[in-house]
Amino acid sequence: MPQAVLLDISGVLYEDDQPLPGAVEAVRALQAKGCPLRLVTNTSRLGKAAIHRQLTGMGFAVQPEQIFSAPQAVLRHVREHGLRPYCLIHPNLEEEFADLLDPPAPDAVVLGDAEMRFDYAHLDRAFQLLIAGAPLICMGDNRYFRSHGALHLDAGPFVRALEYAAGSIALVLGKPAAGFFASALADLGVSAEQALMIGDDVAADIQGALAAGLHACLVQTGKYRPGDELKAPTAGLASDLAEAVVRYC
CATH class of the missing domain: 3.40.50.1000 (HAD superfamily/HAD-like)
Structure with missing residues (x-):
């Protein structure tokens, strides 16, 4: 057991x-x-507090401290290393990452499942930082997730695209x-x-x-x-x- x-x-x-x-x-x-x-x-479309609210609303009797997410792991890493990341993340994570958003002279790229922010402008900004030497730090490289009976693109394909374009190797801090x-x-x-x-x-x-x-x-x-x-x-x-x-x- x-x-x-x-x-x-x-x-x-x-x-x-x-x-x-x-x-x-x-x-x-x-x-x-x-x-x-x-x-x-x-999951990088929801912060820890939102995940807890969602689970308790479904009837799961869990405590916030029992939840361990990839965004938490990324926050810990970035703060421990004193990085100023460009955050390509979902809007729902902005509250948790509030003190890290829009830093002067970003020296790292943090990437989660940014959903509609995975457009040319945002990805190209990340690419420019990567080719200048910034590390790529990811909340996961899952290929897809399931929602409403269908499979949908997760962050992994965009991680691979940036790795390929910039010749970088991502540091994946999620599963x-x-x-x-x-x-x-x-x-x-x-x-x-x-x-x-x-x-x-x-x-x-x-x-x-x-x-x-x-x-x-x-x-x-x-x-x-x-x-x-x-x-x-x-x-x-x-x-x-x-x-x-x-x-x-």
Whole structure:
């Protein structure tokens, strides 16, 4: 049995602003076991406070400190290194990044899922900074996400475009980066081999967790596609979070 559990949020707890069947009860069951939790997400269209409001509105009894997001990891890195980033981010993150917006002489590029801001002008501004030597710091490089029954472009394709154009290598601080999992585990006070990651994204959640030394379980909800389990044969497999909790926790 794991000593701590990391749960992806979108596609595991809910889809299209509705909790998945049995998910609220599954989280409640984990809490009843006294299992320490971290809800880990690459979501960069919402800040931590908004994520918490969204989850509690759906009936999930979680605390803000149980949420660990890629934007938080990026904020920590930028502040620790004293950087002045050009932030190509979603408008919903501007409050969290308020003290970092529009700095004089930017010396880094921070990129999240900027949605409609992924236009020529914004991407070209990032490109100009990158070719001048600024590092590219990303909240994730997921290829796509699922919403309202369809898959949509995430930040990853734009990360790759900037890497290709500028000859840069992005520092990815969200999943599947090992440092992201290490930070979440440090908050929990457990080692990697004592923790279980449950997610729907075989690359970011499952392969990333396994590479970082955690155990992992792939759920067949959210962005799961038939055959994904073949890409991580050592991971557990469950139809949804409720089954994962019963079988692996």
